[in-house]
Amino acid sequence: MLNKVLAATALIFSTTVFAPVTASAALVTVTQSSTNWDTTGASASPLKNLTLNFSGLDVNAVSDLTVTFRLRADLDQASEYATVSIDGYSFGNWLNNNLTDDTITDTSNDVGTQLAATHVGTATIALASFKNLIVDGKLAVLFSFSSQVNNLDTTEFADTTISYQSGVVPEPGSLALLGLGLAGCLLARRRA
Structure with missing residues (x-):
């Protein structure tokens, strides 16, 4: 008995x-943005780099990271571009008229404009690499501009949206x- x-x-x-x-998965989506981050006002000087910081992120990722970038700046020449990375994971040179040197997909065929449009691009980081980046619950997105990108006026704009599935532990x-x-x-x- x-x-x-x-x-x-x-x-x-x-x-x-x-x-x-x-485990059940929950969608995590967060956006960070900045406008007019370079207030030097000198139109002949290069545009300062921009870092968008994400913190307090759920570290229990169970899917690839999807990233959407939006950018408006002086990007109308092949020598004017943004090198985009997240915590050292590089996506390459974006909006420099060269489709072979970045992993960002956009509708403009990698061609930029001089403040006339906001360019949108997407990229993915595979789960294995993403887990190494998210261990501290923080991500830093860096837009590093080539020296030819001038600080023309106050209409520069950049934002990044990250999206991934998080599992319950x-x-x-x-x-x-x-x-x-x-x-x-x-x-x-x-x-x-």
Whole structure:
């Protein structure tokens, strides 16, 4: 009789534990933006680089990172471009009239304009690489401009949206209950 009670208890513990252990994914989407970050006002001077910081991010990523960049600046020549990276992970030189030196997909065929349009591009970081970047819950997106990008006026604009799926990690209490349930099953089997 005691064996049946122990087996039933073990079964109840294991079934209640397995429900929270199965991970469900939640979509994480965050946007950071900046306008007029270079207030020097000198139209002949190069545009200062821009860093957009993300913090407090869920580190339990279960999908690739999708990144959407939007940028408006003096980018109308092949020598005027932005090198874009996230925590050292480089996407290459964007909007320099060269489709082969970046991993950003956009509708302009990598051709920029002089403050006439906001350019939109997307890129992806594979899960394995993304997990190495997100370990501290922070990401820094760097727009590093070539020296030919001039600070023309106050209409520069940049933003970045990051999006990924985050999984739920089981709590230590759930794992302890799973262990008790399995121990009960073993004990019931030994006594039988």
